[in-house]
Amino acid sequence: MKTPGKEPEFARADAVAGLAREVDGLRRALDPLREVGARVDELARLVGQLAETVDAVSKRPAPTAAPSWLLQPADPVVVERVLGELCAWLRAVFLRYTDGTAALPECWLWHPDVVEELLWLMHAWCAAYQGKTASVQLVGDWHDRQRPGVVRRIRQNAGSCSIEKHQTRPDWDQYPTSSTPVPGLDAVSAIAGWWAAHRDDPAPEPASVAGSATNGVHRP
Structure with a gap:
């Protein structure tokens, strides 16, 4: 017998299962974004290293040419x-x-x-x-x-x-x-x-x- 005002047990189970499916779908959707973020971080690190190298080369004195x-x-x-x-x-x-x-x-x-x-x-x-x-x-x-x-x-x-x-x-x-x-x-x-x-x-x-x-x- 259904108790007035109380949601059936099967309804709550279905709701939890649906929420779990939504969470799993969101997780799957966000996983590629996490990889992109890691790649962006790696790219930023490489760009920083390149900038340091260019700066060091620009400050290096030009080699002196030998006379012939x-x-x-x-x-x-x-x-x-x-x-x-x-x-x-x-x-x-x-x-x-x-x-x-x-x-x-x-x-x-x-x-x-x-x-x-x-x-x-x-x-x-x-x-x-x-x-x-x-x-x-x-x-x-x-x-x-x-x-x-x-x-x-x-x-x-x-x-x-x-x-x-x-x-x-x-x-x-x-x-x-x-x-x-x-x-x-x-x-x-x-x-x-x-x-x-x-x-x-x-x-x-x-x-x-x-x-x-x-x-x-x-x-x-």
Whole structure:
């Protein structure tokens, strides 16, 4: 017998079941939105990282370009200054390495490709060790890849050469020999003048094997 004013038990059960179905439907509808929210959070994190990277790159000083020996201006003063700096670096750094000393021929100044290699290697060393761009990674790359590569190419391309092979005068071998910390150091001025103003002509003739250190360079 139905009690007046009291809802039947089956009606309440149906209502609860219907509410459960609605809740389950809402849950199913909201689940994809939760995934979207997580993806939005991940995207925001990635955008933040990208913004930090762009900001760091924009504040990083621009790398310094290395001068090219092959494109030096037709100015003996400028060219001689470049060679002077290079010779000082060779003495202080490059010739401290046994394989560098063994690979560098006495006539290296007469080989534009060798001078070019040494010039960029010097600037790579400066970038690795000095200034705001210096880093352990650049130093490691200089030691592991750049310096050995230059030494190898100098040995391959000019390692068997000598002052004698650049000499044509019959009396070149009558001069006494001597040694210098940097081979051919006293030929810098003559080479600078040749490369600045006459690089399309033959190179000036060495005065002798020792002449690159003691007697200058002779141009016939």
